[in-house]
Amino acid sequence: MSLRYGILGLLSYGDMTGYDISKAFKESIGYFWNAQQSQIYRELAALEKEGLVEYDLVIQNDKPNKKLYRLDDLGRDRLVEWLGDENMDDYFVIRNPLLLRLFFSSKVPVSRTISLLTNYKERCESAARQLAADTSDLSAYETQVGNDEAMYWKMTIAYGLGNYQFGARWAQDCIDILQEKEEENG
Amino acid sequence: MSLRYGILGLLSYGDMTGYDISKAFKESIGYFWNAQQSQIYRELAALEKEGLVEYDLVIQNDKPNKKLYRLDDLGRDRLVEWLGDENMDDYFVIRNPLLLRLFFSSKVPVSRTISLLTNYKERCESAARQLAADTSDLSAYETQVGNDEAMYWKMTIAYGLGNYQFGARWAQDCIDILQEKEEENG
């Protein structure tokens, strides 16, 4: 259900094509949501059918033609409705494949799990660096969309960074425990 | 794909019915994975068809009959294979509906978002308390399954607790910013 509101939300900033939206999911908000291209086209078609969005076909000569989507009033209403929803159950549905795997890791040599966690830690750190770099220049965005938008955006970045940092710290703690274990039994 | 390995992993501890597995997902490992009952029965049927698990039909008089599932050698092999998999892409696919919503929250009054985050913070804190309470007595589990299993289990708990604590702290930071904002413009 969230994907649809992600699309409506992006369209609330300005008209976009499916391709633009797909890029936005990858590049701008990929650290808290991701979506397949095929999923976006499917959802856009559904949104149009339900009258939440409309599009104009833009004819281009040097590039493929495109469908430029915009929010309808109904779509805007639904977006605001969703933003005011009291229900938070969705926020506590967790599926963490790393923890699932770690939970059963006694079936595999300790060294294997150390390398898994080392790898994980590095990827957390590089993800954090990447996010910091991508968002280091907030000022451009700030003047473009206004202070309020930038404030909320910063909060999501703070979460992203904090979460990666936590992941890296936790992984290191686990590695320490496992290395001690290895020395004992080695 | 992870669900299947979650089931195989649980069965590696001992024979279980679909109902037992469903309970385990809810109660024991619900803080890092969740699965619908219907999903588990479907997956068990598929695993049996593929020869990764087998079951005995246990006839009961006072309760409904049940299918007691056990791991086959093939299932055990596949589990260990998965535990040694190098690919970590799955661990970095993120879908966080709270951040998605927060990102677009400039369209809604500040007070609304303060109450959202306050609520979120409280639920993080209560989830942390719950997890701590549920796992306060590790000793029973430790003698039952051995030290190695308990070690990995503790690591997943540490993640769960840390993650909830981080969520609560972050939410409070956001609330502080929003309250300042409200006083300025109030």
Next chain:
DNA sequence: GGTCCCATGTAACAAGTTACATGATTCC
């Protein structure tokens, strides 16, 4: 000549959600 960008989709499949159906026993 090869790859990336632009821009649209379809098709098949896997995974997750929600609701329904059955029925005895136990506990309050």
Next chain:
DNA sequence: GGAATCATGTAACTTGTTACATGGGACC
């Protein structure tokens, strides 16, 4: 009398994944 526990599943639907298909223009 009502809810919870035990125990199985089916059906319909939504969401997410992977692969395929098309085709011009730009850049190296």
